Amino acid sequence: MAGYEAGFRDLTAEVRDRDLPVEGTVPAWLDGSLYRNGPARWTVGDAEADHWFDGLAHLTTFRFDDGAVRYTNRFPRTEAYRAAVEDGSFAGQFSSTDGYLSRVKSLLDGDATDNANVHVARIGGELVALTETPNWLRIDPETLESKGTLDYADELTAHHVTAHLRRDPESGAHWGYFTKFGRRNVYVLFRIPEGTTRRERVGSVRVEKPAYMHSFALTPEHAVLVEPPLVTRPAKFLLPGAGGFIDNYDWEPDRGTRFLIFRRDSGELVRETTVPAFFTFHTANAFERERDGTTELVVDLVAYDDDSAVTDLSMGALRGGNSGFPSGELRRYRLPLDGEEATHEQLADEVEMPRFSPEVHTREYEHAFAQSTEMDGGNALVRVDVSEEGSERGIARRWEEPGVYSGEPIFVPHPDGGAEADGVVLSLCLDAEAERSLLVVLDGDLTELARAPLPHAVPFGFHGEYFPDG
Ligand SMILES: [Fe+2]
Numbered sequence: 001m002a003g004y005e006a007g008f009r010d011l012t013a014e015v016r017d018r019d020l021p022v023e024g025t026v027p028a029w030l031d032g033s034l035y036r037n038g039p040a041r042w043t044v045g046d047a048e049a050d051h052w053f054d055g056l057a058h059l060t061t062f063r064f065d066d067g068a069v070r071y072t073n074r075f076p077r078t079e080a081y082r083a084a085v086e087d088g089s090f091a092g093q094f095s096s097t098d099g100y101l102s103r104v105k106s107l108l109d110g111d112a113t114d115n116a117n118v119h120v121a122r123i124g125g126e127l128v129a130l131t132e133t134p135n136w137l138r139i140d141p142e143t144l145e146s147k148g149t150l151d152y153a154d155e156l157t158a159h160h161v162t163a164h165l166r167r168d169p170e171s172g173a174h175w176g177y178f179t180k181f182g183r184r185n186v187y188v189l190f191r192i193p194e195g196t197t198r199r200e201r202v203g204s205v206r207v208e209k210p211a212y213m214h215s216f217a218l219t220p221e222h223a224v225l226v227e228p229p230l231v232t233r234p235a236k237f238l239l240p241g242a243g244g245f246i247d248n249y250d251w252e253p254d255r256g257t258r259f260l261i262f263r264r265d266s267g268e269l270v271r272e273t274t275v276p277a278f279f280t281f282h283t284a285n286a287f288e289r290e291r292d293g294t295t296e297l298v299v300d301l302v303a304y305d306d307d308s309a310v311t312d313l314s315m316g317a318l319r320g321g322n323s324g325f326p327s328g329e330l331r332r333y334r335l336p337l338d339g340e341e342a343t344h345e346q347l348a349d350e351v352e353m354p355r356f357s358p359e360v361h362t363r364e365y366e367h368a369f370a371q372s373t374e375m376d377g378g379n380a381l382v383r384v385d386v387s388e389e390g391s392e393r394g395i396a397r398r399w400e401e402p403g404v405y406s407g408e409p410i411f412v413p414h415p416d417g418g419a420e421a422d423g424v425v426l427s428l429c430l431d432a433e434a435e436r437s438l439l440v441v442l443d444g445d446l447t448e449l450a451r452a453p454l455p456h457a458v459p460f461g462f463h464g465e466y467f468p469d470g
Pocket of ligand 1: 164214281282462463
């Protein structure tokens with residue numbers, strides 16, 4: 001059986017408004033568009049990107065209309081795309097051996113790569129492709145072509161930015177954080193009010209050695225940065241002969257992993273607490289509640305023992321079949337605000353790409369959806385029941401098919417739904433044997449409702465969002 005290497009093979013084909021054949025029934029209420037982002041090309045001529053995360057940005061969209069599915073895919077013609085295709089260069093990215101000049105340029109001169117291949121959001125009324133530099137792309141929602149980088153209506157200088165914004169369900173503002181390197185290194189928490197492209201500085205904290213952080217958590221009153229001990233001394237960026245962005249980071253487990261808890265209204269850092277070291281890319285949901293007379297924050301996230309989840313993802317290893325997907329543990333951390341010790345428990349093992357219904361964001365919730373990496377020769381999708389009220393916690397539902405590698409499960413709530421699981425899960429999966437992708441539509445119990453085969457194989461991607469019409 002063809003293995004997951006098929007998910008790291010270059011894609012070059014682009015199609016526009018292709019009606020996909022649908023097997024099964026896509027619910028007629030699903031009336032909107034799924035957008036997904038991810039790297040999809042690592043080789044141009046003799047030039048090859050070193051790291052999975054450095055492949056050229058590739059966007060897909062699936063438009064749902066009365067049970068039909070229409071597909072478009074596009075490599076936005078960015079500066080990074082032009083440099084790869086015309087100059088054979090994958091410089092200045094996440095991990096690159098291109099060295100000194102591109103690195104200093106990318107991180108300190110504000111001239112970072114525009115290869116926005118991580119996520120999507122709607123900011124200031126526009127579809128935007130996100131990456132971990134400030135060079136986010138405005139995207140035409142029909143053609144998926146780049147309309148250039150996003151202009152921020154502010155004067156903030158950011159170097160390393162999260163691509164995992166969190167949308168506040170009350171105000172519609174997007175929240176995020178960035179790291180600014182310099183003589184003083186700071187983490188800055190910001191919000192972008194709905195309808196604007198203005199990053200408003202909410203709070204900040206100085207750090208000696210900034211960490212590589214990928215996502216964070218939002219609750220109604222607080223924002224939580226999760227700082228693993230994968231840290232850098234920014235002066236190292238200036239040393240000749242050092243590698244790409246992530247190559248400048250060292251794993252220092254003795255530091256532990258630190259939670260930095262900010263009040264959202266004042267921006268004040270109200271608590272920090274350090275726990276035994278773990279690495280994480282992705283938080284799931286978070287919320288807060290009163291327990292024993294104190295406020296307790298609950299943060300669910302996917303944890304790894306060390307930083308190998310980052311370092312094992314070189315293209316050489318992945319294409320050679322020598323390495324697997326990163327596979328972490330979904331954990332629930334409880335962070336009391338009164339100074340009591342943080343505790344955690346395992347909710348599920350061997351999962352990644354946790355998602356949940358947008359309707360329960362920042363609230364106590366029942367279901368997380370994730371990719372499961374425990375099966376050989378495929379990836380399943382699982383529903384993890386996380387409610388502390390329920391009798392059955394852990395992996396409660398599963399969808400899998402031999403030879404099929406599922407992608408991030410994106411939950412779309414039914415517009416008139418009652419129960420939290422009333423909705424559908426959309427996942428772009430790779431049928432490794434057939435060497436083509438499938439868009440799979442499941443219900444909230446992970447029963448398959450429909451599938452739509454694509455005309456080609458889309459390599460494994462990262463993240464996406466569904467936006468209802470209107
Ligand atoms: Fe991510």
